[in-house]
Amino acid sequence: MPGSSRPRKFQCCMKHSLKFFLTATSGVQDIPEFMGSALVDGVQAGYCDSNIKTAEPKQDWARKFMKDNPQQLEFYVNECYRLRDFLKATIGSLMKRLNQTGSVHVLQRMYGCEWDDETGEISGFNQYGYDGEDFIALDLQTLTWIAPKPQAFITKLKWDADKARLEFNKNFYTYMCPDWLKKYAQYARSSLQRRDLPSVSLLQKTPSSPITCHATGFYPDRADLLWRKDGEELHEDVDKGEILPNHDGTFQMSVDLNISSIAHEDWKKYDCVFQLSGVKDDIITKLEKSKPMPSRVSCSGFPAGAAIGVVVGLLLLLCIAGLFLWRKKTNGTQ
Structure with missing residues (x-):
């Protein structure tokens, strides 16, 4: 629903x-x-x-x-x-x-x-x-x-x-x-049974770049991050990254959404959802035209897939x- x-x-x-x-x-x-x-x-x-x-x-x-x-x-x-x-x-x-x-x-x-x-x-x-x-x-x-x-x-x-x-x-x-x-x-x-919730940010390099939903500081690594439209999970135009370790023992992950085919008036239909094992409530971050911030580079931001x-x-x-x-x-x- x-x-x-x-x-x-x-x-x-x-x-x-x-x-x-x-x-x-x-x-x-x-x-x-x-x-x-x-x-x-x-x-x-x-x-x-x-x-x-x-x-x-x-x-x-x-x-x-x-x-x-x-x-x-x-x-x-x-x-x-x-x-x-x-x-x-x-x-x-x-x-x-x-x-x-x-x-x-x-x-x-x-x-x-x-x-x-x-x-x-x-x-x-x-x-x-x-x-x-x-x-x-x-x-x-x-x-x-x-x-x-x-x-x-x-x-x-x-x-x-x-x-x-x-x-x-x-x-x-x-x-x-x-x-x-x-x-x-x-x-x-x-x-190991503790549960740490992350901070979730929406990042974007340029107005035409994909929007990155980035969650960092969560524990344990049994977590998921996904994009939805009207409450339904998206699989197309989505690029999900791996779960990566932070220097303090917590974890981070990102998922990109390609917005090239999304009309500005439809942004409100999209949100990013973070789910953590053992935690009932999801963290939901709505996509708003003014919300994405310029992406930043940090030590924890090196790609592990390459x-x-x-x-x-x-x-x-x-x-x-x-x-x-x-x-x-x-x-x-x-």
């Missing part, structure tokens, strides 16, 4: 995740040469880099967990040193093998696991990117490394021959990582400490 929106598709149960993002750089000034972040369900729980030389919990629940389990904090501190040295050695080896000297290079690693608290299904992943592109990934089904680029084939042969390391990986992603994740999720339950090269990636580093993502061009290991 008019004024209503589509039925919510959010589920009561969710898939939890524990992800580690590591970044090593060469030839980059004014930022740590190594950075690492741990994320639980998309929220940064811990951080370390080569400047602070320790691991720091970033959430209250994470600080409590580490206080109750000091051996885990000690483990992460040691891992920061070990992984820093490993990635630095690897990036140096790659530069020599690929005949690279002098310029900026970035080596990234993303690894971790996911756990479905309803089905009990567990999956793990371990992959590397070099200079903004996929480099090598572990296939946990076959316990072999996948090299999407010829430059990684030598690394694949070397790592495939390290059977002890492969067995450790199998044990880590099958047992250790999911066990940690379940414990973290239990400690983080109250935090491949992130070295330059853009380094800008992202300055905005969200240690969180580096490269475009996934292969099916990988998940």
